[in-house]
Amino acid sequence: MADTYDLIVLGSGPGGYVAAIRAAQLGLKVAIVERERLGGICLNWGCIPTKALLRTSEIYHYMQNASAYGLSASNVAFDLEKVVERSRKVAGQLNSGVTGLMKKNKITVIEGVGKLTAKGKLTVTTGDKKTDLEAGNIIIATGARARDLPFAKADGKRIWTYRHAMVPPEMPTKLLVIGSGAIGVEFASFYNDMGAEVTIVEMMDRILPVEDAEVSDFMAKALTKQKIKILASTGVSKIETSDTGVKATIKAKDGTLSEQEFSHVIVAVGIVPNVENIGLEDVGVEPDKRYHIKTDEYGRTNVDGIYAIGDVTGPPWLAHKASHEGVIAAEKIAGYAGVHPMNKGNIPGCTYSRPQVASVGMTEAQAKEAGHELKVGKFPFIGNGKAIALGEAEGFVKTVFDAKTGELLGAHMVGAEVTELIQGYVVARQLETTETDLMQTVFAHPTLSEMMHESVLGAYGRAIHF
Incomplete structure (x- = not known):
């Protein structure tokens, strides 16, 4: 017999775990399914650990410029292993905090890979074990993953995604960052402040293209002043790796090709929603042309009783947007009188570069x-x-x-x-x-x-x- 709940949340990122907590506060019996670690990508491999890294690079920058404040600091250096270790400890501390919140709110946590099998039904696979679950409502909060370039699959050695860039086995000497959204610019800023020679390549005509044009222009000048090389209206058409580095073929706006060598590459060209193998086709949930799950302003999909929130539903791909959507969906499911629809025009965007x-x-x-x-x-x-x-x-x-x-x-x-x-x-x-x-x-x-x-x-x- 299947375990029965009022609500099952598939995914425990900042959208999923917040939805679970709010639903529990409203008196629902809630289960949350997670295949990796509570807190999802944001807490474990995104928002939080990257800010820990950026804090380190900020302090390192100030130490190197101590004389500007009337101070002196000599032999300033860093230990990359300890820098990474601090970042991972911060993520681990918050993961433990989410675990505590699940217990506090009496939310059942089920580890494994969840898949919708029918309306209101979900099967969780943990190794060889399968657990059947049922609920009146299900929230899909499976998030997204880094998009690969078709000709440059991330290998964790020379070609990195954001995840690899957070736990570098070595410090890049000459780094190519492909993409200048928030993730690309943050990593460019971090590694530049830590001493790497950084180049940003952006296909659009300016970096941070979603921001106001004056902000983009200011950032281009500020980062250039910091000796980051910026190549806008430019693409990368080919990448070849070796044991010692990377050779990139860069295509300029006028079509001119040039080969440049780097020690490492970070690919930050967007994300792909995690919609595969979760049973969407089995229950009839419709994705859009970019494979994001379509929802209304309350998170409802086209299938009654199935909601979706966070990165899996499309832009803006932000943790705070996912959390707010989680609250809205939970309140709608619980019949809360004060539930309000999402207004994406009031969602702030932040880039934590320098x-x-x-x-x-x-x-x-x-x-x-x-x-x-x-x-x-x-x-x-x-x-x-x-x-x-x-x-x-x-x-x-x-x-x-x-x-x-x-x-x-x-x-x-x-x-x-x-x-x-x-x-x-x-x-x-x-x-x-x-x-x-x-x-x-x-x-x-x-x-x-x-x-x-x-x-x-x-x-x-x-x-x-x-």
Whole structure:
């Protein structure tokens, strides 16, 4: 006889485990199925351990530039094995935390590979053992994996995905990063600060192509100043590996081919949803043309009682988006009166490079394309006392408003700690505040957040300090 639950969650990443917890809080009997480690890719091989690595490279950068702060540091060096070990310990600590949360909320954790066999039914395979489960509702939260280049399959030796790049067996000397989204730029920043010679290749005409054009331009200049080589409107057509390195054939915008040699390559050209072998075809769940599972604003698929959340459903591929979708789906299943649909326009995006990048809402170009008449404000870090005191005077804050209504259409930041600052604008959009509300808000001094205020003032010709 099958074990029966109110809800089964397939996958325990930041979408899956959060959905399970919220459902349990609402009184449902919940099981979660995981084939690897609780916390999924984000916690174990993505968001968290990469930030641990980036923190190390940030401190290493400051140590090498101690004289700028009136300090001295000699014989500055690092132990790559210990750098990686710290990152893995951070991930392990949080994995244990999720395990504790499952116990606290009385969620049954089932280790193994889950597959839908019929509506409301799922079989988990653990070695030679099979366990049949039944539930009134199932949430698919299987996530995604790194996309391989057809001519450059990751081997973990010379050609790396993000997963290999987090546990490098050796320090690259000359690194090629293919792709300049958040993952590519973060790893480029990390390895550059740790001493590697880094080249970024991007097929689009600018790096971080989903960001506002001014942010992309600023980042290109900032990374170039750090001696990262950026090749935009460029592709890689061939990669040959050897025991000692990699030979890449790079195709420029004009079609010119050149061969360049590197010690290692990181492929960061997007992700592929994990939809294979989970039984979607057996129950009739429909994917879109890119094989992501189609859902409505509550996470419901075309099959009654089956929901999907997170990376498996498509962009934006962000942990916090997955978590929020998990809460929405759980509340919808439980019949919670306060459940609200997802508004993807209020999901912030963050890149934890040096400098950092953060944004929410429309870019200036998107707002113009949507037909808005705009008021745009921009305030530089150099005009902020706290930024100067920190020695982080490069960057800016940009705000985009509808000129007629005062609606905050978008906010875009580049500079130190902007991944923390962006939440202020996220809250502002969620609460539908206008330019007047933001202008009348008091910001503490001295803080970096004062630039957020000044940017709003600047959009209406009222900036005080610039």
